[in-house]
Each structure stands twice: as C-alpha cells, then as structure tokens.
Amino acid sequence: MKTTPNNAAGRRPTLKQIAELTGYSLMTCSYAINYPDDGHVSEATVAEIQKVADELGYHPQMGGRVLRGSASGVIALAGKSLPDLTPWVVALQQAGYLALVVVDDGPKTAGRLLSVGAEACIYFGTPPSLPVKTIKAKGLAATLALL
Numbered sequence: 001m002k003t004t005p006n007n008a009a010g011r012r013p014t015l016k017q018i019a020e021l022t023g024y025s026l027m028t029c030s031y032a033i034n035y036p037d038d039g040h041v042s043e044a045t046v047a048e049i050q051k052v053a054d055e056l057g058y059h060p061q062m063g064g065r066v067l068r069g070s071a072s073g074v075i076a077l078a079g080k081s082l083p084d085l086t087p088w089v090v091a092l093q094q095a096g097y098l099a100l101v102v103v104d105d106g107p108k109t110a111g112r113l114l115s116v117g118a119e120a121c122i123y124f125g126t127p128p129s130l131p132v133k134t135i136k137a138k139g140l141a142a143t144l145a146l147l
Helices: 015-022 026-034 043-056 062-067 086-094 108-115 132-137
Strands: 074-079 098-103 120-124 142-146
Touching (some): 026 043, 074 086, 074 108
C-alpha cells in the first residue's frame, strides 16, 4: 500500500485516492465501499479498502448515491413542534441511518425532504402541512405520522 497522498486543504478524500493507495481499481473500491455485502468483492479486500477509506476520512457523497438510485440512508424526523428526538436519532444511527430533523414550516417542507433524498419521514404531530399522499406522489418512500 502506498502512503497517504497530500490533500489540498479542505478537500474531501476521493474514491480515486483510495484506489491509488490500495492498488485496486476504482470499480472494486466502489463496490467494496457501497456494496460490501453483495459478494462482488472478497471480505479481505473489503476490509483493506475500508481501512484506507477510514484512515482518509472518506464518506460516500449522499448526492451521488441518490442520483444512481441507491438508498440514501436518510430518515427524516419532522413536525411543527418537535419533542426531544435524541432517542430517535440514536436508534436510527444504530440501525445505520442518518437522521435528518426538519421543522415543518409549510409546503416547502416536502421539497426539502425530497431534495436530500430522504427515504422515509417520521412525522410528529398532526396534521402535516402537506398531505401524506402528496408527499408519496412526489417520491418519498414512506411517511409515518405519530400523533
């Protein structure tokens, strides 16, 4: 394995850098990071690539995942008046999701949820500013309202 490249200040590590450091192809690194359990790449190779990615502080860009149709890993927690969401955030993180907290301030709320590629929304309180069927029609996979 090569030594860590010098990154320009403030630049995010790239998949290309991981490929260069590990000696694997860009495609192999992509599969290892984005689909580690699907069998395309051996467990040993996944571990080696992930180790380098962790050392560099690499995290896949959510926008790229959403554009290629992969799951974003984002679950939105929304409402007009929100309770303490700490237990929800912790539970979602432990399950491998990123919790996005959104205060419902009107019709633009659904657009915000969709723009970050939220897979689902847990809505606290009633009623949502935008009907659930409208949110689903715009592309949000699921909405659960907790009254």
